């Protein structure tokens with residue numbers, strides 16, 4: 001069974017619906033006259049060109065057939081998170097997005113599975129929404145790697161992660177709201193440089209803060225884009241931990257010793273990088289993730305894994321076996 005665990009949807013939101021949350025920051029969809037292509041807009045500015053597989057579940061199923069996928073796990077596009085909005089509005093917005101996610105997957109609920117989004121700026125509301133959507137068939141939850149200045153080691157976010165573990169709801173951490181200054185403004189540098197760094201920052205905030213010691217061992221947590229810069233730079237972190245007490249002060253064990261509690265997707269786009277990732281994380285901890293249907297996603301989903309020199313048994317796990325276990329699907 002081939003399962004893609006990292007793909008996005010975006011519902012048909014009008015400009016008025018977005019404005020009801022926040023005219024300046026909330027995203028909406030402008031569909032072209034041909035009804036097949038469109039753009040996500042933020043206010044009056046086009047944010048990203050998109051096509052119907054993003055908003056239409058039936059069109060998405062056609063792409064699953066074309067790509068030879070059995071199951072695709074979809075989640076919100078991170079611009080939908082609404083973490084900076086007042087909680088009353090954000091809670092209602094999150095509920096609506098989650099209900100629209102269920103509608104998207106209604107085209108074939110066996111092949112399209114959805115992750116929830118939650119108002120992570122309010123931990124009680126976020127926990128409540130996870131428990132609500134679990135009853136509605138959501139198979140997990142997607143969170144951003146930070147909420148404003150709060151990284152994943154924030155006490156409230158740890159409480160949320162432990163709630164997810166108790167509810168047996170796996171978590172996908174997606175980088176978003178990327179760091180950067182004027183040097184990052186061109187050539188999608190925020191996506192190419194800051195995004196992998198945001199992912200590494202999220203994972204390291206859990207490891208170096210000692211939070212891994214307090215998180216439930218039952219927590220299933222996956223970092224997008226092959227864990228960003230983390231797997232490649234974990235040796236640098238271990239070296240720093242060994243030689244500087246300020247790196248060690250909150251983290252009792254060698255940072256790399258915690259990698260076996262983390263999962264990653266396979267979205268690294270390079271055969272050598274995939275082999276390295278599997279070696280570093282273990283063949284049970286890497287899952288096919290495409291980032292479809294966006295231009296920065298894998299165009300022929302699964303081809304990187306299928307064409308790699310990995311053993312057949314490892315390929316089978318990474319293409320679907322690990323995901324079936326992770327999401328219990």
Ligand SMILES: [Zn+2]
Pocket residue numbers: 006008174224291
């Ligand atoms: Zn993504």
